[in-house]
Amino acid sequence: MRLDKFLKLSRLIKRRTVAKDVSEQGRVWVNGREAKPSSTVKVGDELKIQFGQKLVTVRVELLSESTRKDDAAKMFTLLGEEPIKRESDSIL
Template identity: 75%
Template sequence: MRLDKFLKVSRLIKRRTVAKDVSEQGRVLLNGKEAKPSATVKVGDVLDVQFGQRTLTVQIERLAESTRKEDVAGMYTVLKEEARKREEDPFGL
């Protein structure tokens, strides 16, 4: 399954076009490497997705072409969630 489709179907990102844009910006790592939207994901892969000031690390547990909201929970396991601290502004702005 394509990376951008997985991000949308798993509801990590709401829209496939947004998932595509995020991947193209280099904010998604697949097994530690930058991934294009067309990258193929499989069960067991680890994704790092950067959302603004936080990074979410998940492991893919199940693939499905479409899912209901209730079934999304089994598609991935959250391994780590980190909030990055804002860099201090030396000028106090």
């Protein structure tokens, strides 16, 4: 399944166009590699997504071509959330 479609169906990102834009900006990694919107996502892959000043890590658990809102959370497991340190913070 395409990365942008997975992000939208799993409701990690609300809209597919936003998921595409985030991927094109280099803010999504699949298994440690920067990913494009068309990158293929498989069950077991680890995704890291930068949301503003937060880095979210999830593992893909289920791929489904369509999903209901209640079932979207079953598509991934949240592995962690960590704040991103700005360079100006480390100088002080």
